[in-house]
Amino acid sequence: MLPLFSGNDQAELFGAAVLPGFASADAFLSVAEERALIARIDHTDLSPFRFQQWTGKRLTHSYGWSYDFENGRFAPADPIPDWLLPIKARAEAFAGLAPGELVQALLIRYDPGAGIGWHKDRPVFEHVVGISLGMPATMRFRRRADGAFKRSNASLAPRTIYHLSGAARHAWEHSIVEMAETRWSITFRSLALK
Numbered sequence: 482m483l484p485l486f487s488g489n490d491q492a493e494l495f496g497a498a499v500l501p502g503f504a505s506a507d508a509f510l511s512v513a514e515e516r517a518l519i520a521r522i523d524h525t526d527l528s529p530f531r532f533q534q535w536t537g538k539r540l541t542h543s544y545g546w547s548y549d550f551e552n553g554r555f556a557p558a559d560p561i562p563d564w565l566l567p568i569k570a571r572a573e574a575f576a577g578l579a580p581g582e583l584v585q586a587l588l589i590r591y592d593p594g595a596g597i598g599w600h601k602d603r604p605v606f607e608h609v610v611g612i613s614l615g616m617p618a619t620m621r622f623r624r625r626a627d628g629a630f631k632r633s634n635a636s637l638a639p640r641t642i643y644h645l646s647g648a649a650r651h652a653w654e655h656s657i658v659e660m661a662e663t664r665w666s667i668t669f670r671s672l673a674l675k
C-alpha cells in the first residue's frame with residue numbers, strides 16, 4: 482500500500498490543493514479483492530436513492546445504521562455482513578481507529594451518469610472511510626470563504642482508500658462528478674456520540 486498524500490504532503494508531491502483532514506492511499510485492495518467486492522455489491526439488494534419525487538441513478542444499501550444524507554433519516558439497519566468485516570478492520574487500521582469503531586457501512590453503485598451532489602455527511606457520524614472501486618473518480622471539495630468557494634479535488638483511482646476527518650469532514654462539502662462508467666464505493670462511518 483503506497484501512501485499517496487495526507488495533509489500538506491499532497492502539495493509537496495503533486496502541487497495540488499491541500500485539504501486538511503483528507504488522507505488517502507492507493508492499492509488498498511488487490512485487483513482480485515476489488516473484483517470480489519464488486520460481485521458482492523452487485524449481488525446485494527440495492528435500492529435507488531430517492532429524494533422527494535426524484536429517483537437517482539445511484540443505488541445503495543446501508544448496514545449498521547441507515548444513512549441518507551438528504552432526508553436525514555437515521556435508523557438501525559441490518560448488521561454489517563461477514564464478507565465486509567475484514568475490509569472494515571483494515572479500514573479502521575488505515576484510519577487509525579480502534580477495532581469496532583466503524584459501525585456503519587454504505588454500499589453504492591454509481592451507474593453511468595450517476596454521481597453524488599454537494600453535501601456533508603450527517604452529523605450523527607464522525608469519521609468517514611471510503612473505498613473506491615471501478616471507474617476512476619474525482620471527489621470535489623468546496624468550502625465557502627469570504628463570499629466565494631474555496632475548492633479542492635482528490636483523484637480516487639480504483640482500489641484507493643480515503644479518510645475524511647477534521648476540516649475535510651466538517652468544514653468542507655464534497656461531491657462526486659458523474660462518471661461515464663460504473664463506479665462502486667464502500668464507505669464506513671463511526672458514530673459522533675458514543
Ligand SMILES: O=C(O)CCC(=O)C(=O)O
Pocket residue numbers: 550587589597602611612613655657665666667668
Ligand atoms: O462514493 C463515495 O466514495 C462517497 C459517497 C458519499 O459521499 C456519501 O455517501 O456520503
Ligand SMILES: [Fe+2]
Pocket residue numbers: 600601602655
Ligand atoms: Fe459523503
